Amino acid sequence: MSAKVLKVHPDDNVIVALRDLSAGEHIEFNHTEYDLPHTVSAKHKFVTMDLQPGDPVIMYGVLVGKATQPIRRGEPITTFNLKHDSDRYGLDRKQPHSWQPPDVTSWQGRTFMGYHRADGQVGTRNYWLVVPLVFCENRNVLILKEAFERELGYAQPDMYREQVHQLLSLYQAGELDIIKKIEPFADPSQLQTFTHTQTRPFKNVDGIKFITHEMGCGGTRQDSQALCSLLAGFINNPNVAGATVLSLGCQHLQGDMLAKEMKRQNPKADKPLLVYEQQAGTEFALMSQAIKDTFLHLVEINKLERKPAPLSKLTVGLKCGGSDGFSGISANPAIGHLSDIIVSLSGKTILAEFPELCGAEQEMINRATSDEKAEKFINLMQTYSAQAEAVGSGFDMNPSPGNIKDGLITDAIKSLGAAKKGGTAPVADVLNYTEPATTPGLNLLCTPGNDVEATTGMAGSGANVILFTTGLGTPTGNPVCPVVKISTNKALAKRMPDVIDFDSGPIIDGEQTIEENGEALLEYIIRVANGEALTKAEQLGQDDFIPWKRGVSL
Structure with a gap:
């Protein structure tokens, strides 16, 4: 039988309930007995001693709050009798830290099969990334998402679309009363049919990932720079092989800023970065060029294979x-x-x-x-x-x-x-x-x-x-x-x-x-x-x- 309670640290003056404890229940723990005046729900804590307002509550061996009213021994701590508090911290209080590393003998020599990048990093996935430099390009990113995911087998199954289709069929057949009586599905296996993901032509490409956001222009320059740094970090991530970047053209965050930030973060970065500006021509021309170039780069990154790391x-x-x-x-x-x-x-x-x-x-x-x-x-x-x-x-x-x-x-x-x-x-x-x-x-x-x-x-x-x-x-x-x-x-x-x-x-x-x-x-x-x-x-x-x-x- 599992234990009822746990004291996390020897210095704690609270005990954690590992299951629901009833009012009036008698608890024995570490040769000490407690009678609980109130119910203590699992995951909550009761105090090991009588506390007065201002008295500290200790958990994990440190201060976690102070009593705001009297708390009797065995009573649970709540938002009504406890307020947050913590100890002062600072460099002047720094103490020596000694660490005993765990025994990792059984893990030495173990490997995983990953994608090795030119900069020495190893990815657990091999993704191509599509990102907008500004929110104005979100629509175009989503159009590319629909086109690539559906045709290349990365789209999610249409389980919910299938349910709507079934309900629409009943409605059009005049069976509204039947719809009202249908019990909602509990899991996908209850569906008679739904669209399955097709075979993927690029076996070594784990996916094309499409990001949208609400930034890039109209906010502070600090926000644009932070977004630039974040997008550069995503493209430099070991799980990413390269990126297609859509730009309107006039926004704060420019394509050359992104390329420079990638190099600043990672001087060894050499991933392909395809940048397209909508204001340079028509949307159709932009999208067609982006589709063709992205497809050709998918062909290239599909040549990568997992190797031990x-x-x-x-x-x-x-x-x-x-x-x-x-x-x-x-x-x-x-x-x-x-x-x-x-x-x-x-x-x-x-x-x-x-x-x-x-x-x-x-x-x-x-x-x-x-x-x-x-x-x-x-x-x-x-x-x-x-x-x-x-x-x-x-x-x-x-x-x-x-x-x-x-x-x-x-x-x-x-x-x-x-x-x-x-x-x-x-x-x-x-x-x-x-x-x-x-x-x-x-x-x-x-x-x-x-x-x-x-x-x-x-x-x-x-x-x-x-x-x-x-x-x-x-x-x-x-x-x-x-x-x-x-x-x-x-x-x-x-x-x-x-x-x-x-x-x-x-x-x-x-x-x-x-x-x-x-x-x-x-x-x-x-x-x-x-x-x-x-x-x-x-x-x-x-x-x-x-x-x-x-x-x-x-």
Whole structure:
């Protein structure tokens, strides 16, 4: 039988409920007894001692909030009796950090089958990218998407169109009453027929990815430059072989700016960049030329084949979204262990979401490999926090209603659990938004916690696979980087099998250790990197792209 409760750190004065606990229930834990005056739902926490207003609440061994009213021993913490608080951080408080790398003997010599680029990077996918420099070209990008995907076999099956067709047929036959009585389909297998993806002529091209956005002109020049850097990062991503770029002609973001930014980020970059301006002639001429040239480049990149690459060529993004009270004790530490393995093998991992490092700042400062990197992290955190507070949206307001409902009462509780994704390795580098990850080891990347803005940022910094933990369920994907969804609990994995790729719920039930689960996940990641397994987001065509405009976005 699995345990009922868990104390995460010896210094904590809260205990986590691993299942629903009833009012009046008697709990024995570590030779101490607790009588619960109220129900404590799974994922929530109850205090181990009587607390008075102003008393600290400790979880993960650090301050996560202070009581706003008396809390009796055994009572749950809530938004009504607890407010966010966290310890002061700074370079003056930096402590030495010692790290014991995990034993990676069994992983040494392991490889994945990837696409080797001229600059030394290795892709887990081989994509051609189509992007607009300005929102004026979104329509043309979508027209190209329809043409290429349908003809080359990359389009999603028309499961929903088929349902509309069936309902229309009944309506035209005068069978409206039958339509009203039809039970909605639960899964695609219930459909009698639907359009299947045709055979793909380019077996070594994993897809043509089409991005649209609402930027490029009419905003600040800073926004255009940020978009330029992001698009350059996407094209430089190891999973991308080259790009078709559509330009109106008169916008802030120009084609030569993009080419220069690509070279600035990666002096070895030599990928084909096809740029077309609509104001140079007719739309038809623009589109026809773009179609022909893109097709010929697809022929060329189809000549690339997967070849063995060491695991050190993996750049793994670490993200959580739709988090719950189990995130920080199951899925997040599991991918933290995986991160430590990748780092020990000289690979790169990227931990983003700076608003979700609130409360864990001093730990990251202590783990920084130099004072210079620690200072950069502090400056980025303080600048971002000040921008949020200036518009009345401090980091303490970060937890969503869903987070709170499932046990993440304060931002510090949420953030300290989120920080577990970064394992225990030293912080090798600190990156501002759109800076490429070039240093082996754990990299901290300044992005919002917003799911899509963060995954977009990690892909722009070079991630060739992204791990995304979730307790509530989220379908987020990325155009150029496979996003692996990891559930924190078994119930979610069972409820949303079309979204979840891997389950860390066995950790909660005591069936696997954090290390065992993380290593099983790494085996799955190798299959994804090989192209043997498509993530659920890839299967759904979930290609989310939202640039961070550097305004306040939490």
